[in-house]
Amino acid sequence: xxxxxxxxxxxxxxxxxxxxxxxxxxxxxxxxxxxxxxxxxxxxxxxxxxxxxxxxxxxxxxxxxxxxxxxxxxxxxxxxxxxxxxxxxxxxxxxxxxxxxxxxxxxxxxxxxxxxxxxxxxxxxxxxxxxxxxxxxxxxxxxxxxxxxxxxxxxxxxxxxxxxxxxxxxxxxxxxxxxxxxx
Amino acid sequence: xxxxxxxxxxxxxxxxxxxxxxxxxxxxxxxxxxxxxxxxxxxxxxxxxxxxxxxxxxxxxxxxxxxxxxxxxxxxxxxxxxxxxxxxxxxxxxxxxxxxxxxxxxxxxxxxxxxxxxxxxxxxxxxxxxxxxxxxxxxxxxxxxxxxxxxxxxxxxxxxxxxxxxxxxxxxxxxxxxxxxxxxxxxxxxxxxxxxxxxxxxxxxxxxxxxxxxxxxxxxxxxxxxxxxxxxxxxxxxxxxxxxxxxxxxxxxxxxxxxxxxxxxxxxxxxxxxxxxxxxxxxxxxxxxxxxxxxxxxxxxxxxxxxxxxxxxxxxxxxxxxxxxxxxxxxxxxxxxxxxxxxxxxxxxxxxxxxxxxxxxxxxxxxxxxxxxxxxxxxxxxxxxxxxxxxxxxxxxxxxxxxxxxxxxxxxxxxxxxxxxxxxxxxxxxxxxxxxxxxxxxxxxxxxxxxxxxxxxxxxxxxxxxxxxxxxxx
Numbered sequence: 001x002x003x004x005x006x007x008x009x010x011x012x013x014x015x016x017x018x019x020x021x022x023x024x025x026x027x028x029x030x031x032x033x034x035x036x037x038x039x040x041x042x043x044x045x046x047x048x049x050x051x052x053x054x055x056x057x058x059x060x061x062x063x064x065x066x067x068x069x070x071x072x073x074x075x076x077x078x079x080x081x082x083x084x085x086x087x088x089x090x091x092x093x094x095x096x097x098x099x100x101x102x103x104x105x106x107x108x109x110x111x112x113x114x115x116x117x118x119x120x121x122x123x124x125x126x127x128x129x130x131x132x133x134x135x136x137x138x139x140x141x142x143x144x145x146x147x148x149x150x151x152x153x154x155x156x157x158x159x160x161x162x163x164x165x166x167x168x169x170x171x172x173x174x175x176x177x178x179x180x181x182x183x
Numbered sequence: 184x185x186x187x188x189x190x191x192x193x194x195x196x197x198x199x200x201x202x203x204x205x206x207x208x209x210x211x212x213x214x215x216x217x218x219x220x221x222x223x224x225x226x227x228x229x230x231x232x233x234x235x236x237x238x239x240x241x242x243x244x245x246x247x248x249x250x251x252x253x254x255x256x257x258x259x260x261x262x263x264x265x266x267x268x269x270x271x272x273x274x275x276x277x278x279x280x281x282x283x284x285x286x287x288x289x290x291x292x293x294x295x296x297x298x299x300x301x302x303x304x305x306x307x308x309x310x311x312x313x314x315x316x317x318x319x320x321x322x323x324x325x326x327x328x329x330x331x332x333x334x335x336x337x338x339x340x341x342x343x344x345x346x347x348x349x350x351x352x353x354x355x356x357x358x359x360x361x362x363x364x365x366x367x368x369x370x371x372x373x374x375x376x377x378x379x380x381x382x383x384x385x386x387x388x389x390x391x392x393x394x395x396x397x398x399x400x401x402x403x404x405x406x407x408x409x410x411x412x413x414x415x416x417x418x419x420x421x422x423x424x425x426x427x428x429x430x431x432x433x434x435x436x437x438x439x440x441x442x443x444x445x446x447x448x449x450x451x452x453x454x455x456x457x458x459x460x461x462x463x464x465x466x467x468x469x470x471x472x473x474x475x476x477x478x479x480x481x482x483x484x485x486x487x488x489x490x491x492x493x494x495x496x497x498x499x500x501x502x503x504x505x506x507x508x509x510x511x512x513x514x515x516x517x518x519x520x521x522x523x524x525x526x527x528x529x530x531x532x533x534x535x536x537x538x539x540x541x542x543x544x545x546x547x548x549x550x551x552x553x554x555x556x557x558x559x560x561x562x563x564x565x566x567x568x569x570x571x572x573x574x575x576x577x578x579x580x581x582x583x584x585x586x587x588x589x590x591x592x593x594x595x596x597x598x599x600x601x602x603x604x605x606x607x608x609x610x611x612x613x614x615x616x617x618x619x620x621x622x623x624x625x626x627x628x629x630x631x632x633x634x635x636x637x638x639x640x641x642x643x644x645x646x647x648x649x650x651x652x653x654x655x656x657x
Contacts, residue, residue, distance in 0.1 A: 016643065016647075017643075017644065017645075017646055018646050018647040018650050018651055021646055021651060022650070022651060036406045036407060036408060037406070037407040038404055038405045038406055038407070039405050039407065039410065040212060040216075040378075040382070040405055040635065040638055041378075041410075041635045041636070041638040041639050041644065042407075042410035042411070042413070042414050042635075042639070043407065043410070043646070044411070045646045045651070046407045047407040047408065047410065047411045050407060052407060052408050052411060054408075054411035054412060054414075054415055055415075057412075059412065060412050060415045060416050060419065061415060061419065064416075064419050064423075068423075075359075078339060079350045082339060082347040082348070082350065083350055083351075086347050087345075087346065087347035089349060098351055101350060101351040101356075102350055104356040104359070104360070104430075104434060104437075105350060105355065105356060105359040107430065108356075108359040108360050108363040108427075108430065108434075109359065109363070111363055111367065111423050111424075111426065111427045111430075112362075112363040112366060112367065114419070114423050115366070115367040115370055115371070115419075115420055115423045115424070115427075116366070116367075116370060118416045118419040118420055118423070119370040119371075119373075119374045119416060119420060121416070122374070122412045122413060122415070122416035123401065125412050126406075126408070126409040126412055126413070128401045128402055128403065128409070129401035129402050130401070130402035131397060131398065131401070131402045132402070133402055133404055135404055136404070141404075142384075142385040143385065145385070145404060145405050146378065146381040146382040146384075146385045146386075146403070146404075146405055147212060147213060147216040147382055147385070147386070147634075148211065148212030148213040148216065148638075
């Protein structure tokens with residue numbers, strides 16, 4: 001990855017989730033789109049305020065569904081192939097394709113792969129793991145974002161971003177502080 | 184409402200509802216974080232921890248000895264023989280897996296039902312699941328005698344013998360049920376811990392701690408987009424873990440129910456096994472939670488409300504278990520099958536009848552008569568005792584199912600008895616040590632109460648809608 005320099009964005013810190021949501025809404029209404037909120041626990045209203053609609057995105061659910069279908073089919077096919085062709089067991093002339101018995105491992109694998117895909121799919125969609133992120137350079141971010149503070153970051157690659165105007169917008173929203181975040 | 188017995192100045196009672204609080208008043212985001220991270224990040228490990236860890240570790244060593252000797256000599260060192268070819272190993276397997284089920288119930292089913300009170304006991308109940316599954320999974324594996332040779336008939340993989348497993352056997356179903364259960368439990372547990380690991384990374388003072396927790400947190404930074412996907416993934420995992428947990432003990436009950444052994448071949452087994460699993464699992468949650476909340480002074484976060492609710496779940500599942508016992512006997516009578524009928528009689532009045540009466544006392548007579556009392560359910564000492572009794576009773580339930588059915592089957596000439604050897608006891612007690620050792624490590628190294636979930640139930644967590652309308656109304 002090429003080393004990037006310059007400003008990643010402006011980070012405003014808030015004390016309460018309500019102030020954060022108000023600020024996020026105001027920034028969104030002012031036309032900013034490249035932005036994100038950072039909260040110590042899920043705040044649905046904050047995601048709504050920055051125009052992120054997870055149910056609409058459906059990423060995680062789709063990956064999960066796909067994983068489930070593939071997992072179940074894979075196990076059922078494997079069992080059928082083993083029992084009919086690869087290692088058929090003739091037990092008192094009973095049928096080889098005893099699909100009822102195959103349902104159980106196939107069911108377990110449906111859940112296994114759906115679960116793995118939901119978990120790892122969520123991480124992949126979130127671009128995690130990413131041990132480095134410019135936000136960790138902000139002096140106040142690590143102290144608060146994962147415990148008790150609420151952050152709004154307007155990112156520099158937004159077309160509307162300008163150091164002065166964006167800063168004055170954020171400062172008008174009465175944050176605890178506004179800091180520049182470097183790459 | 185039992186408003187009478189509320190002391191007016193008890194801060195743990197919510198004055199609006201008259202119920203015990205889920206979390207003591209006065210906590211803020213920061214104080215919760217501080218309280219819980221300090222347990223892990225403190226440079227001063229409590230002496231009691233070392234003592235407990237050493238004790239549990241030395242009991243776990245016993246397991247190592249027992250298993251080593253087993254691998255050297257074979258399963259002949261155990262008490263299993265004909266006709267009782269399934270002894271302690273299967274009893275312990277079923278018992279341990281059952282204990283694990285309460286963790287999944289708390290983390291998945293109660294999440295789907297939006298039971299917010301579960302948040303603070305969620306993480307360590309899940310950890311309990313994991314460690315119980317570790318102990319459980321070990322038993323069928325070592326029961327094969329030479330597990331390194333068992334791989335080819337347990338897992339479908341291309342091998343030089345051109346051999347493939349037999350998928351019509353419940354034992355194969357077990358392999359997939361238990362391995363899936365273990366994997367999904369790990370994923371659910373770890374995904375649930377990522378935000379808290381982020382907190383640990385940010386609060387850790389030492390460079391080493393920051394590095395380790397930083398790697399484990401995968402760079403979590405609490406972005407709103409991440410949170411929304413994370414919430415979806417959690418709900419999906421909960422939705423998947425729910426049918427999974429019900430299927431696991433069902434599949435285990437198939438090990439018995441599919442066989443034509445009297446006393447095993449019944450359709451009540453799947454639901455009755457699942458209910459028994461949750462019953463013993465909640466008992467184990469109490470056995471662990473009560474000393475931990477005392478030792479780490481977590482009474483504010485794991486409150487009487489949690490213990491009371493665990494008692495209620497035990498009461499409900501205990502009655503399902505009681506119903507299972509009655510159905511078992513009714514089935515024997517209704518079948519008009521003399522073998523079934525004899526089996527029921529033998530279970531209750533036969534030479535091993537004492538084990539049946541222990542289970543009746545410890546699963547039904549004692550807990551189901553006393554757990555009704557709200558006063559008792561809120562009495563910590565009583566709950567601790569009842570949890571130990573129920574755990575013992577549930578172990579004896581599996582003993583009764585496994586052993587008494589096998590000792591006397593169809594042919595009186597092949598009747599026998601069962602006596603566990605010292606290696607059986609050492610292996611069983613050893614797994615208790617292993618379980619406790621893992622638990623000690625867990626509470627020392629990882630946040631045992633999910634901070635991110637706890638923050639959601641704090642008073643400050645709600646968005647103030649009026650303020651939002653007022654300020655963001657433009």
